[in-house]
Amino acid sequence: MTVSSPDAVRDPERLTTPPQSCRRLNLLLLLSVLALALALAALGAFVLLRWPCEGKEKTVEIETAAKMSDAEKMATAARAALEIAVKPEVAAATAAKERNGAHLIAGDVEVTEKLVVPWHHSNYLDSVSIGPDFDYKPELKQLEILKEGLYYLYAQLSVTCVQDPCTQKGNITLAIERGALETSVLQIPLKLPEKKASTFSGTLLCLSRNDRLQGRLHVQGATKYTRWQLDQDNLNFFGLLRVRSACKE
Known part of the structure; x- marks a missing residue:
């Protein structure tokens, strides 16, 4: 009859269940992946929702700049005319x-x-x-x-x-x-x-x-x-x- 030492006896549950530290590591990895996925989703939503608005804002800014440019040109011409009238x-x-x-x-x-x-x-x-x-x-x-x-x-x-x-x-x-x-x-x-x-x-x-x-x-x-x-x-x-x-x- 063979006698085994306690260290040699293995618990069947320990053969199929990972250690507690491994479970924590896997949980952290899963949470990291989920956080990254949520961040990418949020970024995608921001891009889809924000860019068209920015395009409209840029268009308005360009149109406003063009109008200001015309006004500035007229003001410059008026100043030039006044300068000629004086000198x-x-x-x-x-x-x-x-x-x-x-x-x-x-x-x-x-x-x-x-x-x-x-x-x-x-x-x-x-x-x-x-x-x-x-x-x-x-x-x-x-x-x-x-x-x-x-x-x-x-x-x-x-x-x-x-x-x-x-x-x-x-x-x-x-x-x-x-x-x-x-x-x-x-x-x-x-x-x-x-x-x-x-x-x-x-x-x-x-x-x-x-x-x-x-x-x-x-x-x-x-x-x-x-x-x-x-x-x-x-x-x-x-x-x-x-x-x-x-x-x-």
């Missing part, structure tokens, strides 16, 4: 910086009654700027408007005496005219015989697509001023800036 000498540089404007310099012409002024119109010239919303017609000496809006229209007339003494007296007016009817929309009068004189003026004007502007000289006191010429120091110019895209009040 006409900055007109060329300001117009070149703004893409919604044009600035033209008068050509070398004599002061003659009803003369339609030719304008230098090449963007390669330092003091000339024509934005994409304008088209100069050299054969007609007219600037065509390609986009309607409220514009700040400005011009300056400057003459100088080329012969002494400057005895010819009278008045010279540069009229900016619109359309085939030659309706005057801006007038710059200048009284002679100052040795050298110039005057500047500007106004707000609603312009439509395909409107055309031109400059014409009018003289009183003589049909031709042989002793006077338009100043050639880029002081005879006309230009405009769009300060609003529509003419609504």
Whole structure:
């Protein structure tokens, strides 16, 4: 008869049931897996529910930014127009910086009654700027408007005496005219015989697509001023800036 030691005797339950520590470990692993699954589910729900809202919010933000951008552009143009009105000498540089404007310099012409002024119109010239919303017609000496809006229209007339003494007296007016009817929309009068004189003026004007502007000289006191010429120091110019895209009040 064989006698077994107590350590050699194995409990049948211990053969099929894992130790308590193993059960705890398995429970922890199970809870971890469940927690991870719940976290992934929550993340998926957040993604599905949140992203469409964020897309709508982004769309609203972009639309708002676009509207603010238009408002900022109008404010910038208004400030530029005011700057030109206060300091006409900055007109060329300001117009070149703004893409919604044009600035033209008068050509070398004599002061003659009803003369339609030719304008230098090449963007390669330092003091000339024509934005994409304008088209100069050299054969007609007219600037065509390609986009309607409220514009700040400005011009300056400057003459100088080329012969002494400057005895010819009278008045010279540069009229900016619109359309085939030659309706005057801006007038710059200048009284002679100052040795050298110039005057500047500007106004707000609603312009439509395909409107055309031109400059014409009018003289009183003589049909031709042989002793006077338009100043050639880029002081005879006309230009405009769009300060609003529509003419609504």
